[in-house]
Amino acid sequence: xxxxxxxxxxxxxxxxxxxxxxxxxxxxxxxxxxxxxxxxxxxxxxxxxxxxxxxxxxxxxxxxxxxxxxxxxxxxxxxxxxxxxxxxxxxxxxxxxxxxxxxxxxxxxxxxxxxxxxxxxxxxxxxxxxxxxxxxxxxxxxxxxxxxxxxxxxxxxxxxxxxxxxxxxxxxxxxxxxxxxxxxxxxxxxxxxxxxxxxxxxxxxxxxxxxxxxxx
Amino acid sequence: xxxxxxxxxxxxxxxxxxxxxxxxxxxxxxxxxxxxxxxxxxxxxxxxxxxxxxxxxxxxxxxxxxxxxxxxxxxxxxxxxxxxxxxxxxxxxxxxxxxxxxxxxxxxxxxxxxxxxxxxxxxxxxxxxxxxxxxxxxxxxxxxxxxxxxxxxxxxxxxxxxxxxxxxxxxxxxxxxxxxxxxxxxxxxxxxxxxxxxxxxxxxxxxxxxxxxxxx
DNA sequence: CCTACGATCTAATCTTCGTAAGAAAAAGGA
DNA sequence: TCCTTTTTCTTACGAAGATTAGATCGTAGG
Numbered sequence: 001x002x003x004x005x006x007x008x009x010x011x012x013x014x015x016x017x018x019x020x021x022x023x024x025x026x027x028x029x030x031x032x033x034x035x036x037x038x039x040x041x042x043x044x045x046x047x048x049x050x051x052x053x054x055x056x057x058x059x060x061x062x063x064x065x066x067x068x069x070x071x072x073x074x075x076x077x078x079x080x081x082x083x084x085x086x087x088x089x090x091x092x093x094x095x096x097x098x099x100x101x102x103x104x105x106x107x108x109x110x111x112x113x114x115x116x117x118x119x120x121x122x123x124x125x126x127x128x129x130x131x132x133x134x135x136x137x138x139x140x141x142x143x144x145x146x147x148x149x150x151x152x153x154x155x156x157x158x159x160x161x162x163x164x165x166x167x168x169x170x171x172x173x174x175x176x177x178x179x180x181x182x183x184x185x186x187x188x189x190x191x192x193x194x195x196x197x198x199x200x201x202x203x204x205x206x207x208x209x210x211x212x213x214x215x216x
Numbered sequence: 217x218x219x220x221x222x223x224x225x226x227x228x229x230x231x232x233x234x235x236x237x238x239x240x241x242x243x244x245x246x247x248x249x250x251x252x253x254x255x256x257x258x259x260x261x262x263x264x265x266x267x268x269x270x271x272x273x274x275x276x277x278x279x280x281x282x283x284x285x286x287x288x289x290x291x292x293x294x295x296x297x298x299x300x301x302x303x304x305x306x307x308x309x310x311x312x313x314x315x316x317x318x319x320x321x322x323x324x325x326x327x328x329x330x331x332x333x334x335x336x337x338x339x340x341x342x343x344x345x346x347x348x349x350x351x352x353x354x355x356x357x358x359x360x361x362x363x364x365x366x367x368x369x370x371x372x373x374x375x376x377x378x379x380x381x382x383x384x385x386x387x388x389x390x391x392x393x394x395x396x397x398x399x400x401x402x403x404x405x406x407x408x409x410x411x412x413x414x415x416x417x418x419x420x421x422x423x424x425x426x427x428x429x430x431x432x
Numbered sequence: 433c434c435t436a437c438g439a440t441c442t443a444a445t446c447t448t449c450g451t452a453a454g455a456a457a458a459a460g461g462a
Numbered sequence: 463t464c465c466t467t468t469t470t471c472t473t474a475c476g477a478a479g480a481t482t483a484g485a486t487c488g489t490a491g492g
Contacts, residue, residue, distance in 0.1 A: 025439065044350050046263030050480065062481075063440050071480065133405055134260045168423070175420040178406045179399040186398025189349055196388065204391040207384070212428030244469085266450065278451075279470050287450065 029067040031057040034123070036078045041127040041188075045134045048075060076139045082128025083146045089117045090153065103161035107213065108206045110157055114184045115202050119191055126188045154181060161213065168215040180209055245283040247273040250339070252294045257343040257404075261350045264291060292355045298344025299362045305333045306369065319377035323429065324422045326373055330400045331418050335407055342404045370397060377429065384431040396425055 035056035040048045050071055054061040068074040093113035094106055101109070117125045132143065158177050161167030167176075184205065191201060251272035256264045266287055270277040284290040309329035310322055317325070333341045348359065374393050377383030383392075400421065407417060 028439080042350075044260040044262055046260055047350065049478090051478090059439095060441055061479085062442085065481070066439065134258075134263065168427075171423055172412065172416055172420045175412065175417050176424060179403070179421055179424055182402025182405070183395040183399035185405075186402050187395070189398070189401075190394045196391065200388055201391050204388045205395055207387055208392060208395055208428040211384075211430060211432065212424040214427065216427070265448085267448090276471055277449085278472080281451070282469065 028057070028059070028063075032059075032064055032067055032074070033078060033081070036074050037082065037123040037127045040075060040078055040131060041123050045075065045131050045136070072136070072139060075135075076142060078124060079128040079131065079135065079139065079143055080146065082122060082124030082126070083143065083150065085122050086114065086117050086125045086128070087146070087150045087153065089113050089121060090150075102166060103157065103164045104166040104210060104213070107157050107161055107167075108210055110154065111180070111184065111205055111209050112202045114181070115187060115205060116198065118184065119187055119201070120198055129185050130188065158213075165215065167213045170216070171213065176213065180212075183208075244273075244275070248275075248280055248283055248290070249294060249297070252290050253298065253339040253343045256291060256294055256347060257339055261291065261347050261352070288352070288355060291351075292358060294340060295344040295347065295351065295355065295359055296362065298338060298340030298342070299359065299366065301338045302330065302333050302341040302344070303362065303366045303369065305329050305337060306366075318382060319373065319380045320382040320426060320429070323373050323377055323383075324426055326370065327396070327400065327421055327425050328418045330397070331403060331421060332414065334400065335403055335417070336414055345401050346404065374429075381431065383429045386432070387429065392429065396428075399424075 032053060035053045036048065038056060039052045043049075043052070048071075050061045050064055053074075054064060057064075064074065068077070090110050090113040093109050097106060097109055118129060119126075128143075132140070132147070135143065154177050155173070158167060158173050162169055162173060167173075187201065191198075248269060251269045252264065254272060255268045259265075259268070264287075266277045266280055269290075270280060273280075280290065284293070306326050306329040309325050313322060313325055334345065335342075344359075348356070348363070351359065370393050371389070374383060374389050378385055378389060383389075403417065407414075
């Protein structure tokens with residue numbers, strides 16, 4: 001996650017290589033980014049107005065241009081952060097399992113991690129996932145690489161499951177994977193904290209996926 | 217925008233209650249509606265421009281106003297048609313089963329029907345489903361009734377399944393239902409005809425759902 | 433204090449879009 | 463042919479929104 005597109009030239013504030021710049025008013029940058037994630041999540045790509053972002057970030061719209069070269073660059077960064085956080089969270093959860101874990105256990109871990117980040121951890125993740133299809137080509141192309149990476153992660157999980165006989169070979173692996181991920185990705189559309197704890201959802205999702213994928 | 221004091225007055229063509237006006241140039245109206253579904257599906261609510269719709273429908277943007285009172289009314293109709301077609305198609309498929317069908321068979325039928333309409337039958341259905349969350353309140357409120365109806369249909373299916381012991385009681389019925397519907401609703405994001413027949417997807421989805429919902 | 437710079441604001445520009453109003457064209461009687 | 467009704471186009475306005483330019487404010491360093 002160190003390579004950034006070469007937009008640096010057009011940005012007033014030069015890219016300082018450090019990550020997580022805690023000091024300064026790069027905090028403002030963070031505020032804008034957060035606000036953008038919220039708006040993007042709520043209104044979609046075309047409905048994301050700089051004025052709305054500015055209102056949430058508590059500044060005037062033009063001030064955004066001090067931190068980002070353009071609206072699209074801002075949105076692109078939101079989406080990128082979202083996808084990367086998702087992948088990192090799922091990866092970390094899998095790593096925590098250790099190497100001895102069975103394939104199905106790994107799949108169920110990924111299911112839980114994906115739900116967690118999409119529903120609770122990160123507005124970014126939800127924004128990135130839900131708007132992927134509506135982004136303009138320029139942004140989508142940049143995303144594609146990360147998206148492929150994440151897809152590959154899941155493909156591996158399923159493949160190993162099949163290899164070890166814990167996932168049914170009757171299923172089309174591709175369709176099965178997409179359907180499962182789809183069920184998780186759709187969750188932000190309906191889940192509200194009021195209607196049940198996240199843990200309950202995760203529990204049900206795991207049950208569903210475990211039985212759904214298992215060989216008859 | 218929001219004020220709608222005298223919408224009817226500004227519309228030359230009076231509301232004729234009849235459905236499916238085959239004759240006349242209410243065909244134009246149909247063309248516009250179809251075009252709107254396509255654009256809405258691709259670009260989301262905020263990204264749906266009248267000029268794009270007009271381009272696809274092969275007329276000038278202002279001409280749309282002869283057939284619809286406003287942009288929002290057009291979109292609202294697309295979404296309404298979409299949801300209703302979905303519900304009708306699923307209902308019809310269920311009715312075709314006859315009264316003797318087991319609950320699980322009914323659920324799997326609904327799964328297939330929902331996928332069919334979302335992926336093949338109707339651009340309207342996909343547009344309605346995928347944009348539900350981003351619609352402005354005015355439109356969403358009108359939708360709510362139909363949406364509730366459709367939700368109730370599925371709730372009944374699951375409830376009967378549990379009652380007859382064909383669906384696991386360990387699952388949170390609400391979460392399980394939403395996860396299943398979510399998996400289906402997400403399908404338009406990834407499915408392309410090139411990558412496999414619709415029948416294959418339906419087959420995998422049914423397998424997944426049947427095993428997923430069955431009691432351990 | 434004063435100065436320089438980082439950060440943000442205000443005001444202005446340019447574009448895109450929804451929408452209004454009326455003209456034109458097509459279709460059809462009388 | 464002329465009038466009427468239906469249907470579509472043309473032109474124009476006005477609002478919204480992204481972006482730019484220049485002014486302003488606060489603060490750290492001299």
